[in-house]
Amino acid sequence: MGLFDGLIGNASEVNLDKLQEEVNDLLIPNETIKNAYKIIRDIFIFTNKRLILIDKQGVTGKKTEYHSIPYKNIVHFSVETAGTFDLDAELKIWVSGSSLPIQKNFNKATNIYKVQSVLAQYVLGSN
Numbered sequence: 098m099g100l101f102d103g104l105i106g107n108a109s110e111v112n113l114d115k116l117q118e119e120v121n122d123l124l125i126p127n128e129t130i131k132n133a134y135k136i137i138r139d140i141f142i143f144t145n146k147r148l149i150l151i152d153k154q155g156v157t158g159k160k161t162e163y164h165s166i167p168y169k170n171i172v173h174f175s176v177e178t179a180g181t182f183d184l185d186a187e188l189k190i191w192v193s194g195s196s197l198p199i200q201k202n203f204n205k206a207t208n209i210y211k212v213q214s215v216l217a218q219y220v221l222g223s224n
Contacts, residue, residue, distance in 0.1 A: 110207065111135045116142070123149060123163060132215045134203065141201055143215050148190075150199070166192055166199075168219040173198075176213045179205045188212055 111133040120130070124144065132143040138153035148171070150164035173191040175198075186209035189198040203209055 111140065116140070120149070120151075132212070134201070134207065134212070136201060143219065145219070148216075148219075166190075170194075171216070171220045174213070174216055174220065176209050178209055188216075190216070 113130050113133060116133050117130055120142065124130075125146065128144050128146045130142055130144050134141045140149075140151040142149040142151070147168060148166040150166070152162040152164065154160040154162060170193045171190055172193050175189045177187040177189075179186045184205050185202040186205070186207065187200065187202055188209065189200050191198045203212065
C-alpha cells in the first residue's frame with residue numbers, strides 16, 4: 098500500500114540517518130533533524146531550529162525548492178484525523194504573512210498526533 102499512498106499524496110516517515118546525509122549542507126551548526134515525512138518526492142523536515150519543506154519539481158525532480166520556516170513564524174496549526182471513509186489525516190500550518198495554510202496529507206499508518214506533538218513542541222517553545 099506504500100506505493101499507492103505515495104501516488105495519492107499521503108506521507109510516510111523517513112529514515113533520519115539517510116536523510117541527514119542528503120540534507121547536511123542545508124543545516125546550520127547544532128541543527129539536527131528530529132522527524133521527517135515524505136510525500137511522493139517532497140520531504141517535510143522538523144529540525145530543532147525550523148521546519149524545512151523540500152519541494153521536488155518537474156518530471157525528473159532535479160529542480161528543487163527549499164522552504165525554511167522558523168518555528169516562531171508559525172501562527173496557527175491544525176490536524177484532522179483519518180476517518181472511516183476518509184483514509185488520510187491532514188496537517189495545516191499557517192505562517193505569518195500568508196493567508197493560506199501549508200497543507201499536507203498523511204496516510205492512516207502515520208501517527209498524526211505525533212506529528213502535531215512535534216510541531217507543538219517547537220512552535221510553543223518547549224524544545
